[in-house]
Every structure is written in structure tokens, then in C-alpha cells.
Amino acid sequence: MITGNDIRRLIELAFDYVAAETEQQAGKAHDQVALLATETTTFKIWSDLVEYIKAWNSSNEHNDSMDRARALQFFSTRQAEL
Numbered sequence: 186m187i188t189g190n191d192i193r194r195l196i197e198l199a200f201d202y203v204a205a206e207t208e209q210q211a212g213k214a215h216d217q218v219a220l221l222a223t224e225t226t227t228f229k230i231w232s233d234l235v236e237y238i239k240a241w242n243s244s245n246e247h248n249d250s251m252d253r254a255r256a257l258q259f260f261s262t263r264q265a266e267l
Contacts, residue, residue: 191221196256199234230263
């Protein structure tokens with residue numbers, strides 16, 4: 186079972202991954218996620234979150250970039266669905 190601290194860390198790693206300027210930075214975040222998200226569903230939720238952050242940030246509908254509270258809500262909702 187994943188803990189609250191691990192969920193917060195996964196969310197931070199999703200933001201790190203999206204903001205990465207090099208493949209090395211993205212790879213480092215991905216490797217850390219692989220250590221935390223040992224269950225397939227948790228890794229899938231993290232991958233979905235990364236795509237959600239990217240879509241949110243590139244959308245013209247939103248004035249601000251994705252924040253941690255919205256990311257946590259997304260992660261928690263997806264976790265409950267699966």
C-alpha cells in the first residue's frame with residue numbers, strides 16, 4: 186500500500202518530469218518513480234498524471250499551470266477509481 190508521503194513524492198516527481206529540460210533529468214525522475222510505484226496501477230496513475238499536467242499546462246482554457254492541490258486531487262480520484 187502506498188503512503189501519503191509517497192503519493193506526495195510521486196506528485197513532485199511528476200512535476201519534475203514535466204519540467205525536465207534534458208532526457209537525463211526526466212530519466213532520473215522516472216527512475217525514482219519506478220522505486221516508489223512498485224504496483225502497476227500506481228505507476229499507471231503517475232503516468233496519467235504526467236499526461237494530465239502536460240495537457241493542463243498547454244491548454245488555453247487555464248490561466249495558471251497545474252498546482253499540487255489539483256494534482257493530488259487527480260491522483261486520489263484515479264486511485265479510488267482503480
